[in-house]
Amino acid sequence: MSTPPAFKRLPRAVREQQMLDAAVKVFSRRGFHAASMDEIAEDAGISKPMVYAYLGTKEELFVACLHREATRMTHAIAGAAAPELPADERLWRGLRAFFGFVGAHRDGWAVLYRQARGEQPFAGELAGMRARLVEVVAGMLDHALRAEGREVGETDLEVVAYALVGATESLADWLADHPEADPEKTATRMMNAAWLGAGQLLHGVTWHPPQA
Amino acid sequence: MSTPPAFKRLPRAVREQQMLDAAVKVFSRRGFHAASMDEIAEDAGISKPMVYAYLGTKEELFVACLHREATRMTHAIAGAAAPELPADERLWRGLRAFFGFVGAHRDGWAVLYRQARGEQPFAGELAGMRARLVEVVAGMLDHALRAEGREVGETDLEVVAYALVGATESLADWLADHPEADPEKTATRMMNAAWLGAGQLLHGVTWHPPQA
DNA sequence: GCGTAACCTTACGGCCGGGTAGGTATGCTC
């Protein structure tokens, strides 16, 4: 038969990336459960057993997606926020890189991330990632505090860092849902809310609940 | 047969509440998909068809859970944060009520909420609830701003409100994951982060990105 | 050129779990 093979044979590494691309796309659009392996395979231009051969079961595939995207993001941020810069500069650069990344991947990363938070099997995976991030932020705040000769309880620090990260994630969602919005501008707004708040705290200004 | 009916017959309203209790419990523990209607029925001490007869399909059941819990929470907050109070007082009372509620329901509300964010069918439902909340917060900020004779773009307001709500949700997650933590204290910390930040903004202090 | 390894396919098994059909008991009304 002279029929040229309708689709080309490709080396494993290439196919894997195509599959991951397809998987991210389908998982994002449908959600983990509603996504079918058949659809992912079809979208990758390949047949299902190939996916199983290369990336393993459905859960493993999802985790693989998560890891690839998370790694990309982490690199983007780490490359921007050098540790020797002053705290506000670091925070600003980190935020800008983060929102830049999310903006560029609109319905890839944010949606995937949102998925993972709910589903039991991935909650742990995510919790780890977030914990590392929170730790970095907390470390940054602590560093800035000590530079001012002040100090704060560990839990206080953790909670503030957590709130910061939460607010940022939340705005990432917002950004993913507003295709017309500008990532840079969003980062600025976040910086305003975060830094002016944190800045006050750094200078020892605190708020006290009214009595009774 | 003198066998007294092993389990009692109860009026519909009561059974429905029992079912909802069971559903919240199981959905929280397993997640929407992993939860089976059989387990929910069993946990409610009733058979499956009853659940379908009273609360409808699985999705409808989940939405019903969401609604009941959301309504309870809304009432708790609305009862605490009277609209004629000054902005900081309102925010404080709202936060306190919110964290109090979450703390009291630990693995009910927060987990359910977390579930709903990821799953397609409920995203809309949730988006609506959150949108209303964001609007309230934005309105509060706007009110405070006008009282100071200042004004801010609508999008700016929305984004800040969104960040605030996001940070709060995030701390709710944190609280749900830390059984030993004190809701009141958490509310105070949130208030610090939120109000000192927002307060600065209200007074016209803004942060500008460094050139280049 | 020929073996062999890697790439790729079509087709199917099997199970889990949502949803329902049909029938029984119980208590309330008159």
Added chain:
DNA sequence: GAGCATACCTACCCGGCCGTAAGGTTACGC
């Protein structure tokens, strides 16, 4: 105590989708 609505159950169906068995085809090494 007849009649009726409502509470309740056992058993079953059936469709979707994950995961795999078994076999074809292309390219590369020697």
